[in-house]
Structures are given as C-alpha cells and as structure tokens.
Amino acid sequence: MVNGTTGSIQDSRPVSAKTSSSFDFANRPPSNYPITALPNSAIGNLSRTDQIVLRHFWDAKYEENKSRDLHFLKFPFFPQFPTHQDLVPYCEIYHLVKTSPGAKIISLGSAHGVYIGFELFSGSQLHIDMDDSWQNISHHRVSFKKYDKMLKDPASDSAFKAWPKPLTIEFLEEQYQRWMLDLTSLCWETAEVRELGGSAAGGDVGEGSVDGDLKDDML
Numbered sequence: 001m002v003n004g005t006t007g008s009i010q011d012s013r014p015v016s017a018k019t020s021s022s023f024d025f026a027n028r029p030p031s032n033y034p035i036t037a038l039p040n041s042a043i044g045n046l047s048r049t050d051q052i053v054l055r056h057f058w059d060a061k062y063e064e065n066k067s068r069d070l071h072f073l074k075f076p077f078f079p080q081f082p083t084h085q086d087l088v089p090y091c092e093i094y095h096l097v098k099t100s101p102g103a104k105i106i107s108l109g110s111a112h113g114v115y116i117g118f119e120l121f122s123g124s125q126l127h128i129d130m131d132d133s134w135q136n137i138s139h140h141r142v143s144f145k146k147y148d149k150m151l152k153d154p155a156s157d158s159a160f161k162a163w164p165k166p167l168t169i170e171f172l173e174e175q176y177q178r179w180m181l182d183l184t185s186l187c188w189e190t191a192e193v194r195e196l197g198g199s200a201a202g203g204d205v206g207e208g209s210v211d212g213d214l215k216d217d218m219l
Contacts, residue, residue, distance in 0.1 A: 043151060046160050050167040057172045058147045061187070065144035069124075072107065072117035072183050072190070074138045089134040090114065100126040111184035117142070140190040142183045149189065159186055 043051055075090050094116055097103050102124030107117030120126060130137065150156055164171060179185040 043160065050165060053167045053169065055147055057169055061176060062144050062146060069120040070142035070183065072115045072140050072142060074113045074115045074140060076113055076136045078114060089137060093128060096128055097126065107181055107183045109182055109184065117183035139193045141193055142188050142190050145187055145189045155186055
C-alpha cells in the first residue's frame, strides 16, 4: 500500500497532511491580487512569451511611477536665429525650476515645441508668474501609461517591431532609462492643465500654499 500502510485512501496520505507543512490548495481562499491572463492575440510581432515579459515589466514600472508628480512646460519652437525676446521666457523659467527647492529638472527636449520637464517633491514651493509678453507657453501633467492604453498607441506597434526578440527584462530596462529622460516618449501620457489666471484674491500665492503643485499665474 502507499506509504507502506494499510487502510483507506484517506489514511494513505502523507503524514504531513493537516500540519503546518501542508499545502491544501483546494481550500485556499482566492487571492487578493489579479493574475495576469495569458495574451490571446498578436501584438506587433511579439510572441506570447514576449507579451508576458512586457506586461510584467510594464505593470511593475507603472506601480513605481504612479505616485510621481511630473510636469513639463512647453514653449514654441525657437526660430533659426532666436532673439533675446524668444529666449527670455525659457531661460527665466528654467532658472526658476532649477533653483526651486523641491523641484528637479529631469528632461529637456522638443516635441511640437521646446519643453522643460521636471518633477516636484513634497514641500515644493515652485511658483511661476507668467509675463503678458510670454506667448503660447503651456503646462502639462505627465503620468506613466497603463499597459492597455500603451498598446493602443500607434507608436507602440512600430516600436515593438524594432525591438530585438526575444524580449528580455534587461533590454526593456535599457529602454526605460532612455524614456526617463524624455517625457514625450512611449511610456508617458500628458494632459494639458489650463489653470492660467490670477489667484482668487487677486494677489500673490502665500508661502506654503503650493505644497508640491505647480501654479501658473498670468499677471
């Protein structure tokens, strides 16, 4: 007989049953976290294994980034020979962000304009007063795209096809480090914030009232 014992099938179970070393899978309560479903459709030229690797990596990075307070300010493209007036808004705002406690510039680049990307931390006192002569400067909040939304981005398919296969976490991590330096890259989504206008009282915002949020006041 099994285990060298006689008797019923119930008695033939390993002696560790019902002890602290047992694993009774049939009676385990459902888990409190979602289990990633196996992909059932083709995405770009990614195999099912590639898709599982990408989904695992993407979800982990989404969790890492979802609490970050990211922004960029977009300026019109500089002309081929920019004047002093063209450069003043960019230079002044760059200096304000660069020297403001609780703010860190993380990205400079161009995407339908020139932009300054930055991150705000707890206790940030960043406050930018916009001059009337500064035209067409917009403020955008930035967040890490959810996986399903990223798949719908037309740029994703061409990116997937250009990636070496099979996908590896190491390769995706290299891509991610590049994305961190460009807040207009594949993993980010942006939303313009239209909060330009004077404060409710018509005066300056007092110290401590910003608390990590960017406030643009049009004077």
